[in-house]
Amino acid sequence: MPALDRDDVAHLARLSRLQLTDAERDHYGEQLDVILAAVARVAEVAADDVPPTTHAVPVVNVTRPDVVVPCLSREDVLSGAPAAEDDRFRVPRILDEEEQ
Amino acid sequence: MTTPSSDVLMSFEDAIATFDPVMGLEVHVELNTLTKMFCGCPTEFGAAPNTQVCPVCLGLPGALPVVNQKAVESAIRIGLALGCSIAPWSRFARKNYFYPDMPKDFQTSQYDEPIAFNGALDIVVETDDGPQSITLGIERAHMEEDTGKISHLGGATGRIHGADYSLIDYNRAGVPLIEIVTKPIEVEPALAPAVARAYVTELRELIVALGVSDAHMHQGSMRVDANLSLKPRGRAEFGTRTETKNVNSIRSVERAVRFEIQRQAVVLSSGGTIVQETRHFHENDGSTTSGRVKEEAEDYRYFPEPDLTPVAPDEAWVESLRATLPESPLLRRARIREEWGLSEHEMQSLINAGALDLVEQTVALGADPADARKWWTGEIARISNERGLDVAVLPITPADVHRIIVLTSDGALNDKLARQVIEGVLAGEGGPDEVVASRGLAVVSDDGALLEAIDAALAAQPDVADKIRDGKVQAAGAIVGAVMKATAGKADAARVRELILRRVSGA
Numbered sequence: 108m109p110a111l112d113r114d115d116v117a118h119l120a121r122l123s124r125l126q127l128t129d130a131e132r133d134h135y136g137e138q139l140d141v142i143l144a145a146v147a148r149v150a151e152v153a154a155d156d157v158p159p160t161t162h163a164v165p166v167v168n169v170t171r172p173d174v175v176v177p178c179l180s181r182e183d184v185l186s187g188a189p190a191a192e193d194d195r196f197r198v199p200r201i202l203d204e205e206e207q
Numbered sequence: 208m209t210t211p212s213s214d215v216l217m218s219f220e221d222a223i224a225t226f227d228p229v230m231g232l233e234v235h236v237e238l239n240t241l242t243k244m245f246c247g248c249p250t251e252f253g254a255a256p257n258t259q260v261c262p263v264c265l266g267l268p269g270a271l272p273v274v275n276q277k278a279v280e281s282a283i284r285i286g287l288a289l290g291c292s293i294a295p296w297s298r299f300a301r302k303n304y305f306y307p308d309m310p311k312d313f314q315t316s317q318y319d320e321p322i323a324f325n326g327a328l329d330i331v332v333e334t335d336d337g338p339q340s341i342t343l344g345i346e347r348a349h350m351e352e353d354t355g356k357i358s359h360l361g362g363a364t365g366r367i368h369g370a371d372y373s374l375i376d377y378n379r380a381g382v383p384l385i386e387i388v389t390k391p392i393e394v395e396p397a398l399a400p401a402v403a404r405a406y407v408t409e410l411r412e413l414i415v416a417l418g419v420s421d422a423h424m425h426q427g428s429m430r431v432d433a434n435l436s437l438k439p440r441g442r443a444e445f446g447t448r449t450e451t452k453n454v455n456s457i458r459s460v461e462r463a464v465r466f467e468i469q470r471q472a473v474v475l476s477s478g479g480t481i482v483q484e485t486r487h488f489h490e491n492d493g494s495t496t497s498g499r500v501k502e503e504a505e506d507y508r509y510f511p512e513p514d515l516t517p518v519a520p521d522e523a524w525v526e527s528l529r530a531t532l533p534e535s536p537l538l539r540r541a542r543i544r545e546e547w548g549l550s551e552h553e554m555q556s557l558i559n560a561g562a563l564d565l566v567e568q569t570v571a572l573g574a575d576p577a578d579a580r581k582w583w584t585g586e587i588a589r590i591s592n593e594r595g596l597d598v599a600v601l602p603i604t605p606a607d608v609h610r611i612i613v614l615t616s617d618g619a620l621n622d623k624l625a626r627q628v629i630e631g632v633l634a635g636e637g638g639p640d641e642v643v644a645s646r647g648l649a650v651v652s653d654d655g656a657l658l659e660a661i662d663a664a665l666a667a668q669p670d671v672a673d674k675i676r677d678g679k680v681q682a683a684g685a686i687v688g689a690v691m692k693a694t695a696g697k698a699d700a701a702r703v704r705e706l707i708l709r710r711v712s713g714a
Contacts, residue, residue, distance in 0.1 A: 122303075122305075122506055122508070123305070124305045161298065161511040161512075161513050162513070162516065162517075166516050167296075167516050167517045167518070167519040168516065168517075168518060168519055168520075169273060169274070169515075169516040170273065170274045170275065170276035170279060171247070171273045171274070171275060171276065172276055172277075173240050173241050173242050173275055173276060173277035173278070174241070174242065174247060175241055175242050175247055175248070175249045176242075176246075176247030176248075176261075178248050178249070178258065178259055178260055178261050179260060179261055179262070179265075181255075181256075181257050181258055184257045184260050184265065184377075185257065187267075192374055193256070193374055194255065194256040194257055194376075195256045195257060195358070195374035195375055195376050196257070196307070196310075196374065196375040196376075196377070197372055197373070197374055197375075198307045198372065198373050198374075198375060199372055200370060200371055200372055200373075201306070201307065201359075201367055201370070201373055202367055202368065202370075
């Protein structure tokens with residue numbers, strides 16, 4: 108598993124909407140390398156006959172009937188919002204000047 | 208940002224003389240389940256903002272999603288109706304992106320394991336040589352969830368560009384969606400826009416026939432993204448594509464495809480390159496403008512959703528759902544047309560009036576197809592237009608219309624009275640018989656009463672009576688009119704005419 112270079116980290120940071128300094132890129136790059144190495148180790152141990160899994164327990168088709176259950180009150184819903192206006196969540200400008 | 212008018216276009220004819228268009232159509236259908244895809248919040252359209260949300264669809268910590276059984280069944284039924292294979296094992300995935308329309312910062316979707324794949328849909332396109340049948344390949348149909356509704360404020364246009372801030376209503380976040388994706392569509396270049404339109408039309412009919420969505424494009428419960436690329440004639444590999452979003456009517460699908468063909472043709476023939484991007488469709492002038500540069504699939508960092516179990520429908524379940532499929536709309540139209548002996552044009556006006564189902568149900572009750580069509584596409588369609596409502600939502604049923612037809616053919620009502628009965632039924636005055644009774648609308652069938660009115664009319668217009676006696680039978684029309692007026696339209700005109708002639712001839 109090749110180590111992540113600064114550009115890889117910068118790309119990930121952009122996708123995550125994080126602004127990182129060069130020092131931070133190096134710092135997180137090293138940490139991500141450790142995680143990738145650990146995952147690579149698991150991949151080595153797993154033989155071809157072991158299918159990738161996302162669940163520890165083999166359960167399928169867990170569903171619920173199409174029946175309405177009570178929702179939160181709007182006061183509760185908006186109580187956790189950093190800002191609200193007109194019964195809705197208020198968020199800062201989405202596009203930067205340069206994106207416009 | 209590009210303004211709509213700045214695009215120079217090549218004429219459509221020139222564009223298709225040089226390039227072959229390749230289309231890919233992605234249609235999102237909002238299911239009509241009572242609850243959301245992964246939680247029990249209601250999905251009712253038009254509720255007050257943020258009143259249909261809970262910890263699951265708000266993505267609050269610790270909340271766990273559970274799949275809506277009905278949504279899975281609808282997805283499988285759509286897949287089967289499109290001739291797809293149903294995956295015996297399919298999973299949900301997280302599509303990660305940062306945009307505030309999803310409070311979770313990801314959309315739960317399906318990625319490499321869609322519930323349905325590899326199908327086909329037959330469509331019919333009008334060409335100069337008459338209708339042509341074309342089979343389009345379906346790549347996949349997968350389950351996902353809708354996003355919240357964002358309003359951009361502070362800017363002049365209400366659009367994201369120039370806005371100061373945005374407000375979000377999460378009622379729609381989590382509503383079940385099925386995304387249906389075609390295989391690349393390569394047809395005779397001149398037909399491409401019409402094929403796109405015919406596909407969306409046919410798919411919509413199918414979805415409505417399945418009863419899984421109301422598929423209202425203007426309300427956003429069915430939305431189309433049109434991918435389009437051009438390749439110089441003779442080249443095998445596809446060109447770079449754009450994805451036009453925001454196409455909100457069937458007519459717009461055709462316009463958007465046509466515009467992109469003309470726009471891309473200019474760029475390519477002047478030596479430019481097409482940027483892979485999303486483009487926004489503008490209803491007012493039929494143009495598209497540049498949106499964001501499209502992220503690569505890997506940028507979404509899809510991974511299997513650990514909070515949901517795989518969907519693994521067994522064969523018995525799939526077959527039980529297959530048994531619920533309706534007749535394909537295409538075959539049904541052909542069958543009905545033949546059974547009722549309709550021309551292509553008559554069939555089309557029946558469909559355009561939104562009355563096919565209603566007429567079929569009325570015929571099933573025993574009415575003659577011609578009579579049923581006459582009332583549903585005539586008086587009732589007229590009233591529905593007047594009120595700006597679909598015929599299907601008017602408070603009159605096929606049983607009501609059947610009863611009106613029976614009363615008319617029995618001679619108890621004439622057409623004029625029948626129209627008043629329809630008016631009464633729509634006004635909530637009860638069924639046809641009740642309206643006839645309460646408004647006193649029955650045809651005057653008592654010859655004695657009619658003869659009284661005829662005698663009065665003949666006496667009032669002796670010159671007309673003389674003309675009739677002289678053999679000018681058409682003059683009787685004036686007397687018929689007078690009698691109809693005297694009986695407030697409640698007489699059977701044919702019977703009145705018969706009685707007049709008999710009276711005048713002294714019989």
